[in-house]
Amino acid sequence: MESGRSYATAVSQDLVTRPTSRIKLRPHCISFRTATLLNREGIWDLLDKIKFSTTKLQGISERKGNLLEATCKTRTDVLELQEKLLKVECVYAVHLFVTDKTTVAIGWTPIPLENDRLTRYLEENYGKVHAIKRRKDKRGMDTGLRIVVMAKDVLKENPIPSYISVDGYQLYVKYNGQKETCKYCNETGHKIASCPRREADFPAPTSHSKVGDNQQPQVENVCHSKTISKEVLVDSLEDQNVTDQKLPANAAPDKDLLQSRNKPKKRDRTSPSSNQPRPKTVSLSKKQYAVTCKVCKRDGLVLDDTTTFFCLSCKETQIVMKPCCGDSEDRWLELSTAKISKCACCAEDLLRLPCCKEFIPECKQPDALFDCPQ
Structure with a gap:
């Protein structure tokens, strides 16, 4: 190999000078x-x-x-x-490899739309359809995409736009050599975002500020270093009017006053009182209890009046249980399909009634009868 020439350079030059032969036409x-x-x-x-x-x-x-x-x-x-x-x-x-037909993909098609109806629409408006079938996924389910075979000459004479409407349903069309059209006017050269007809039909709203009889137009305050004095600047900020007084050559405007004018006003914060509206969420003001999911063992929080708990991790809805003895603040979770539980405070068995689905302490009775408290 020549000195100063890399391996990549040598390979690329050899490939360029190497004779190549390729089958250009494969009609069969x-x-x-x-x-x-x-x-x-x-x-x-x-x-x-x-x-x-x-x-x-x-x-x-x-x-x-x-x-x-x-x-x-x-x-x-x-x-x-x-x-x-x-x-x-x-x-x-x-x-x-050499074809006189084109495969046309039609999407957004409703599943109940029959192939015969779509074929009839295409033949009435554009040309003959040689074949049509539904595209399905690996499990054999319809994907809503139809594959249509049409002749190239037919599509060249009657091109199908990017969007068509069949029985009130808007479908999109894609095939090789297609000129993309606007979704609104079906014209080529632009898309719906820059459609001139859409802009003409739905002009953008323009706001024109009107000055009433009793209102005075606002005058924009422009501070020049040698034209407005400090007193004139204060008057202009208060009354929104600029006077014709001029500033001496050696005077300069107050920078602190200009900065205070540009700063946004801060809202006064007051302490909450009884006449103020209550916040939209009251979860932070109520007492919260820590619970653990029975399935994935993740911790969560519930309120005092919460009866069900939905775990975002395992997607299980569980029942929030309360102790049966005293006013204990313990809370625990139980599966919605459970028929028996155990009190976290006194370890007493809790049975679920079939009528109201409530858990009550097990009664030690010979006949094993339970009275529903509700």
């Missing part, structure tokens, strides 16, 4: 993807499923991932294979 080739990775036996099963004869194929190559490339013997065979692959739900991203 088609590529497609499958929902799952297929082996050779799976590929033959797919061809048998769509009833496409292997005698029309030169071969199928496996590319990276689930991408497959098939080469047919004639142009008619590859067009037939494309038409059959578009009807298979587990096959998507079907593309011809």
Whole structure:
């Protein structure tokens, strides 16, 4: 290697001078993807499923991932294979290397909207539809995206705008070579944010300040270092009027007065009194109790009148329990499906009544009957 020449430079120069050959036109080739990775036996099963004869194929190559490339013997065979692959739900991203058709993606489509209705609308307004199918996810659920195959010549003569309306539903359209249109006026060259027709239909509100008979217009106070004196500046700040007095050459305005004028006024803070409105939230003024979640063991706080507690960590709704003996300030949580609990103060068993769902102390009675306190 020559001195002073790096390895990257040498490689790049060799690549430039190296002769390259590339297949530019592949009219008999088609590529497609499958929902799952297929082996050779799976590929033959797919061809048998769509009833496409292997005698029309030169071969199928496996590319990276689930991408497959098939080469047919004639142009008619590859067009037939494309038409059959578009009807298979587990096959998507079907593309011809040299094609006279375009795949049109239509989104925001309602699930109940039938393909026949969408096909009829497109053929009435733009041109013939060769194929249409619903795009589904890995679990087989409809995603609301429709894939339509139309001829390039048809779309060139009658281009579909970026937004169409079918049965009162607004849908968006996207395909290769499409000129994006405005969502408001369907014109090219701009978007809805800068649409001139929308600005004309909905002009921006303009505020014009009107001066009444008894009002005087405000005069903006402009301080010049050699034109306004200190006294004149004070008068202008109080009365909003500037006099014609002039400042001597050796005088200067008061800087502290100018700074106090520009500072915002502070609101006077007064102590709360009985005639002031109460705050919107009273949780800080009430007593709080510490509790622990029964599922994730995270700590939380509840108020005295709180009956249920929702844990944001485990997404469980639990019951706030109170002691059955005395006025103890202990609180604990119990699952909403629990039928028995234990008092945190006296360790007495608490049973849940089926009528009112309240927990009461267990009664030591021979007949095991409980009277609902409510």
